[in-house]
Amino acid sequence: xxxFRYLARQVWLTTAxxxxxxxxxxxxxxxxxxxxxxxxxxKAVDALLLIMLYRLxxxxxxxxxxxxxxxxxxxxxRMHAENEMVSLMGAGVGERRLLGMTxxxxxxxxxxxxxxxxxxxxWGMGRAEAIIQDxxxxxxxxxxxxxxxxxxxxxxxxxxxxxxxxxxxxxRELRNVFVALAGQGVDExxxxxxxxxxEEAAPPAIxxxxxxxxxxxxxxxxxxxxxxxxxxxDGVPGDARFRLGRFDSQSILLPQxxxxxxxxxxxxxxxxxxxxxxxxxxxxxxxWRLSLIVLIxxxxxxxxxxSRVRPRQGRYLKLVPAAFVYVVYFxxxxxxxxxxxxxxxxxxFWPVHAAFAAFAWLLLRQGQLGGLFAKAHP
Numbered sequence: 001x002x003x004f005r006y007l008a009r010q011v012w013l014t015t016a017x018x019x020x021x022x023x024x025x026x027x028x029x030x031x032x033x034x035x036x037x038x039x040x041x042x043k044a045v046d047a048l049l050l051i052m053l054y055r056l057x058x059x060x061x062x063x064x065x066x067x068x069x070x071x072x073x074x075x076x077x078r079m080h081a082e083n084e085m086v087s088l089m090g091a092g093v094g095e096r097r098l099l100g101m102t103x104x105x106x107x108x109x110x111x112x113x114x115x116x117x118x119x120x121x122x123w124g125m126g127r128a129e130a131i132i133q134d135x136x137x138x139x140x141x142x143x144x145x146x147x148x149x150x151x152x153x154x155x156x157x158x159x160x161x162x163x164x165x166x167x168x169x170x171x172r173e174l175r176n177v178f179v180a181l182a183g184q185g186v187d188e189x190x191x192x193x194x195x196x197x198x199e200e201a202a203p204p205a206i207x208x209x210x211x212x213x214x215x216x217x218x219x220x221x222x223x224x225x226x227x228x229x230x231x232x233x234d235g236v237p238g239d240a241r242f243r244l245g246r247f248d249s250q251s252i253l254l255p256q257x258x259x260x261x262x263x264x265x266x267x268x269x270x271x272x273x274x275x276x277x278x279x280x281x282x283x284x285x286x287x288w289r290l291s292l293i294v295l296i297x298x299x300x301x302x303x304x305x306x307s308r309v310r311p312r313q314g315r316y317l318k319l320v321p322a323a324f325v326y327v328v329y330f331x332x333x334x335x336x337x338x339x340x341x342x343x344x345x346x347x348x349f350w351p352v353h354a355a356f357a358a359f360a361w362l363l364l365r366q367g368q369l370g371g372l373f374a375k376a377h378p
Contacts, residue, residue: 003093008105010079015071015109022063027052030059047131054128057121058267061113061292066326068109069299072102073322076307095364099304106300113296117289118271126268141172141214141225141254156182157252161212171213177227179207179252206233207250215251224251284340291333291349298356299326305363329356 034048079085088098144150146164151157162176182204209227216223230250235242266274266285274286302325306318329352336348 003088003091004101004104007075007098007101010075011068011071011102011105012108014075015067018070018074019060019063019067022067023056023059026059026063027056030055047135051128051131054124054131057116057124060116061121062330064109064113064116065292065295065299065330066323068106068296069303069322069326070319072300072303073307073318074316076304077309077316077318080307080309095304099301099364102300102304103297106296110293110296114293117292121289122268122270125265129265129268141174141212144174152255167211167213174212175210177207177209177212179209179227181205181207181252203234203236205235207231207252209250214254223254225254226251280343281341283346284337287340287346287349288333288337291336291353294349294353295329295333298353298360299329301357301360302363305360305366325356325359 031048031052034051076085079088144159144161144164146161149158149160152159158180160178161174163174165173165175167173207227208231210229212225212227214223215226227250228248230245230247232245232247232250233242234245266281269282269285271286271289274282274289277283303322306322306325309317332352333349336344336352339348340346
């Protein structure tokens with residue numbers, strides 16, 4: 001039990017460090033992509049952290065098996081390099097017993113993968129998809145941040161506001177608004193009761209407004225940005241012929257909300273629903289989730305023989321081969337997932353697991369035969 005606790009502490013600590021490093025790389029990479037979408041006006045900045053938080057379980061599904069593999073290789077590799085494994089072997093801890101203790105250590109990671117794969121990851125993906133769909137329905141007024149210029153319509157309209165608040169009706173309201181229009185149509189109306197008029201071609205314009213708020217035409221469903229106490233300057237830069245207009249209110253037509261069917265991705269469907277479905281796509285997704293759990297003991301078995309290094313070789317020697325094995329293993333599982341979703345056999349995953357389990361057995365046998373050969377030929 002003392003040896004098991006020592007090995008578990010070494011493996012779990014190393015696995016946790018590797019997982020945190022890989023998770024930081026994945027989060028930074030994905031967050032940079034989301035920041036680009038926020039900068040282009042496709043997502044609200046305040047929603048990015050929530051999306052990333054809900055997607056963390058999905059990232060861990062890919063990271064944890066690799067972290068365990070590298071964690072075992074690093075922990076056991078250090079023990080081989082510092083002759084600790086020689087001492088354990090001398091104390092009667094053979095390779096078979098070491099493998100059994102490694103499976104016991106991996107059991108905790110396997111249980112965590114089960115919770116993530118079958119429960120937390122689909123739930124998080126569902127919440128993230130709901131936020132992303134909500135972002136698709138936002139108008140540019142919802143995406144504007146006070147004190148920042150935001151470009152919309154492929155650069156055809158640039159909007160800036162000094163402050164963002166709420167109107168008396170509780171709606172989002174921009175105050176002290178600046179809008180630059182690159183020759184777009186503007187609906188003009190004079191007076192408080194003026195409604196949207198007919199869209200006409202207009203030269204480039206600068207619009208200054210005391211306030212702006214979103215308005216939806218009940219008859220057509222069109223969305224507008226209604227501005228109050230407006231001053232508009234029309235004209236082409238470099239041309240002295242400018243036109244100044246002042247209006248009680250003015251409306252700018254906004255793009256229509258994206259239309260989509262509210263059908264969740266298979267990765268966001270609860271596992272119990274997948275279990276009751278006969279759809280090949282759902283079967284492939286369920287088998288994929290189960291395969292990620294089976295992946296853990298297989299990579300643990302592969303890691304034990306891969307961690308063998310000679311003294312003075314260094315414990316980092318086998319990191320690249322271990323990572324390569326994992327990439328091939330994971331890529332084959334993804335290929336099987338696609339094959340099942342296209343109508344292939346639902347048992348396509350299991351030959352891959354069996355092949356890599358056999359690969360682990362061959363590596364273990366190679367070490368045992370090498371040890372026997374060394375004893376026979378001192």
